[in-house]
Amino acid sequence: MDFAAQDIVNYLCATTGAIPVDRPGIYLTEQDGTELIEKLWTGTETAEELVVAEDVRENTPSLFLQDGKERYAFSVDTNNKLQRHRFDKNLDEWVKDHLQGEQPILIHKTSRFSGGIVDGYVILPGTDFDDVQIVNFLVIPYEDLTFYMFALLSSGRLVVIDKIGTKTLLGQVKDGQFTAASSEECVIEAAAMVKKGIKAASGIKSKGK
DSSP: OOOOHHHHHHHHHSSEEEOOSSSSSEEEEEEETTEEEEEEEOSSSEEEEEEEESOBOTTOOOEEEEOSSOEEEEEEBTTSBEEEEEEETTTTEEEEEOOSSSSOOBOOTTOOOOOOSOSSOOOOOOOOOTTOOEEEEEEEEOTTSOEEEEEEETTSEEEEEOTTOOEEEEEEEETTEEEEOSOHHHHHHHHHHHHHHHHHHTTOOOOOO
16 A cells, blocks of 8 residues: 555544554544444555444544554543553454553543554654644654654644654645645655554554664
8 A cells, every 4th residue: 555645644633543564554543432443444445444442431542552463452441541452363353451550540631642562762852833732643763763753733734843853844634634735755755754654653663764
């Protein structure tokens, strides 16, 4: 599947997403009532749907993590507790998985999730977002611990932030549709970065540049 700018928007408008390791397309999730639904988007249509969790709170944040063997989905239940589900290949469905620890992890109502199955850690350089909020974001880490971040803002702007905190406007999003403000070359390069980034964000490393 070749990535276009609209696929960036689809990812950022979803609650989370990941690139499958064994098939073309992209996994996207959406909330339907108290259910978290996973859909496989092929670039032209939705190929399949699965229920990930049945007891998520309203506007839950969520996160996919995966490696070559396991797929995990993190979300927040109706009691504001962090929960994890694991995809069972034998059952071909998502099952609830137990988190380690003696006490449940309570999640604030405005919290967002980001993570990866990688060694080491990264810290986001400071950047100014004026008076708008970040609706959703995608971090693209590299092995040298630098990274870029795509952010969908409450104003509808789609921006990319480089490893030193410089912000570049890619375009505007309205009703889930993307209109480019940057050059075609910039958008194509951004789409290629996003493909690498979704892999990295869900647990697959990208090489540093």
